[in-house]
Amino acid sequence: MKCGKSFWLPWFLCFLTVSVLCVGCRAQSAPGVGEISDGISFEETFGGPAESETMTVLPAPGGTIMGVYAWNEDLLIYYYADGYYMLCRVDSATGETLGQTEPSFVRELQIEFCQDNVTLLSEFAGHEGQNEIKIQDGIFNSEPEAETRPSLLRIFDLESGKFLWMDENFNIVSEYFVDGDYVSAPRMDLNNKYLYYVNYSGQILQKDRETGEEKRIDPGADFYEPPYIEGIYNNGTLLAVTGTILEKTDNGLDNFRSVKNYVDLSGGNIYESSSFSPVTGSGSMYYTTLYGMLDQAVFGDFSQPDMTWQFLFDDYEEYDHVFAWPQERRLCTSYTEETSDGKAREVLSLYDMDSGRKVACWPVDIEDDEAVNAVWPVFADYRADTGQVVFYLSSRPDEIYVWNTLNEDTICGEGKSYRVPYIPADTYEPQLFAQLEDYAAGLEQRFGVEILLGDECPVQLSGYQAEISNSVPKIYRSLKFMEECLSKYPDGFFEQLQDGCGGKLEFYLVKRLIPDGDDSLSSTVGLYGGRNGQYIAISIDSPGRLQTLIYHEISHAIDYMISGDGDQNYTSALWNLMNPPGFSYAWGYRENAMDTSWDYIFNGPGSPKEAWFVDIYSKSFPTEDRARIMEYAMGMYPGCAYFESSHILQKLTVMSETIRRSFDTEGWPETLWWERPLNCSE
Structure with missing residues (x-):
């Protein structure tokens, strides 16, 4: 008896050359179509995360994890516990805590890594609260190398209004007090030279920390409220500014529209994105997910705006959970796959941005209570030297996972490329x-x-x-x-x-x-x-x-x-007996749409036995009742709890028996796809 699925990796597009302006901008040409390629299947039963060469589980500090980051050879854990925001450094091999911030912080932190080009705090002792900081000679005369990995931890503490630079032992080696009115946390470039902030008037200001000189930055839009500086990209030359603008519709009504502009700090050009999705990347390489009627995983190089690419994944759910490391040319996704025992697991896939190939994949078992609720990996970092992906699960705050993608058990070895030139929807x-x-x-x-x-x-x-x-x-x-x-x-x-x-x-x-x-x-x-x-x-x-x-x-x-x-609408006395006493269908979509009653409707895992219907729409016609049950049995099981209801399960039983009586079933498998809840129920 099998309750799982065999995953079919179908034929995909091999797009031709396409030219676009920037992230989410207009294309000038379109892609082409390729050939069929066989894929892989996870029919075998893998074990869950455990101490192994492939997956290492590290204990996490108590509290709620806010983020996990690779910090040189170790891990930086940002978490919330006992009313404070805290940071600790953990050995990525043993899980041993190597250091922790003291004292902790009372407000959320903006965490970044930057170049190690600031002087020690001892050299300017006594200047606390002032905008004075000694800078090493010539430190701002050259841009950092694109592939240089930042080594200092830089945080902005909203409570104190300071940028703090810390070494690996959380010693504060430098600090900078931001003197001025700002509506959101200020930003600083990777090389610690320029400070950017938005004042209460909505103006965006750039401040040179070496000279103290300030100048206004044109955001390219008249924002209705003070905008937000999302990030600094392309080695400090591109500023992403997001906010809302007020427009008038044809009938004179107010319409608020979200806008994200990319301001070219070197030339003043404005790049407007069609998406409000955040961008990942600090150098010239970037990644963004364009959400809409067609989700698209888009990446490119700001220095080559006419070459923009995207990934076409085999499972559409992968677009919901994507994390990219553009500088390391890697991208990781996850989606929920149903297993042969009627349960589920989260499948991780690692892609090479250059070749477009899936280079590693690994399943993580999901517990029964996790399958009902949302569970997804939160990716932290990819280490190019060791091939390790660091992540944690949203449902398991006490564990951190280190995935060795170079282990032979996790390598996919696929020849298929998922990378194609980007084409607008x-x-x-x-x-x-x-x-x-x-x-x-x-x-x-x-x-x-x-x-x-x-x-x-x-x-x-x-x-x-x-x-x-x-x-x-x-x-x-x-x-x-x-x-x-x-x-x-x-x-x-x-x-x-x-x-x-x-x-x-x-x-x-x-x-x-x-x-x-x-x-x-x-x-x-x-x-x-x-x-x-x-x-x-x-x-x-x-x-x-x-x-x-x-x-x-x-x-x-x-x-x-x-x-x-x-x-x-086949109806029978048996079908009517499976509904609540005295119940009758609306026999009309508009009549059903006027029904605001949640009587007999599934209300969640807390009261599954009281449910006769998946939702209100199920009460419109008997055929819609069956179609709702069928779509969840086919497409959402086991990631839904509807079939914990004995009434809904009984209806599915009658549907399955009726189909088998009405069709020629010669050659059919023992368990049909929609029958999995029946065979996997207790």
Whole structure:
């Protein structure tokens, strides 16, 4: 009996050359499509984190971890305990505490590492609270080497208004009091020369610490409120400024828009980003995740703005948890994978930014209580000399993990490259689109369905109009989702879903669905039609989990096949007996949308036995009740707790038995994908 999944790594795009201005800026050309590449599977059962050559577990200090950083050969732990913010240094090999800050801090700290170019505190004793600091001769005459690893710890303490420089024993070797009004923690460049801060008037000021000279920096926008200095990049020549601006809409209403500008401190040019995501990197190399209708993992080099790249991961969940070390040319992701015993684990993957290849991967077992709640790794550092990744789990504040990615057990050895030139989300290019059509044709032949793209899709559907999409990146990502989803069903399954005239189930990949019927909902992102041919329309602009949406709509096709009714509503006395006494469905989407009652709805792990329905939408029609259950059994289990409810589990049992009676099951596996909660339940 197996409750896990075999992970399919599908064919991916090999993009052509593309030119962009900067992070999130406009592209001038588009990518191309590549070939099929076999991937890896985690079907074997790995043990959890333990003392081994691959994964070392170190004890963490008590309290809540705020951050873990590599500090030369050791680890810096930033944590909160007993009302104070504290720092300690830990031996990365033994976990031994080597030093701790005394006294601790009462407010959150801004922590950075910088060049070791400040003088000892003893050389200017008696100047505390003044903007005087002795600087070594010529220290600011040259920029630091791009690959030089900072060695001094520099923090800004909001309580005292000081920058403090500390050595490895937390001795304060220098300090600098920021005299002036500032609305957020000031920033300082890597080489300790320039101080940047925003005053209460919203002005951005640059102060030369050597001469005391100040000048205003033009942020490139008229911010409604004082902006925030996000970071300093490109070896101190690029300042990232974020904030909100006030605009007027066409009807005269106020509209607030988030803006992030990159100010070129050497030439005064302004780079405006289309994303509000933070950027990682201190030298010229950078990384950012662009969140939106299409999440994109983008990286590049500020010195070569026409060469910007992105990663196309095989599992879309990887975009939720990405951490990059641009200077070390490494990027790490994690996603939750279901195991063969019905549980889950967090899979870590390490990528090489230069080659685009996945160079290491490793699973970390998740406990039952962690599977219900959010759990993700918080990455700290990558050490190029040893190949070690340091991280901790959000659900385990007492453990720090050191992953040796060079160990032979963790090396993937894949020849496939996930790196492709960056292309904005709504780009259309005919040659690339033709290759997407070839990709869709391969899926049609493999699964026995029809897939319509772009102008092939009808614009008028039952109760909705469809807006056409020609976005190469979005359609490609949607086809990847479809490939993963359809592969979860047994061989020959979709041939049995054909309508009475032998027509195949059709999928329409459209931009969005616009309601134009009496019972149509404005929030619809997926639509099933069962009369005069079967179709499933998927809004590829819809946020969230597109996979579960596909499972949901296929459930309607299953109901149609079983009932022969275009409304997909097979009902029976048995099904009604599984609902609360006296309950009746709304039998209308608008009527259901007006229901604000949480009666009989799943309220979480605290009261699972009282749940009859996944959510309010499940109470609209019997087919929607089943589709909700099916999408969670297919796409969210075991990372959800709905099947702890005996009522929901009973409904899934009846659904599974009905499907097996209604289909030709010859050659089907012992456990179908949606039956895992049944076989893994106690």
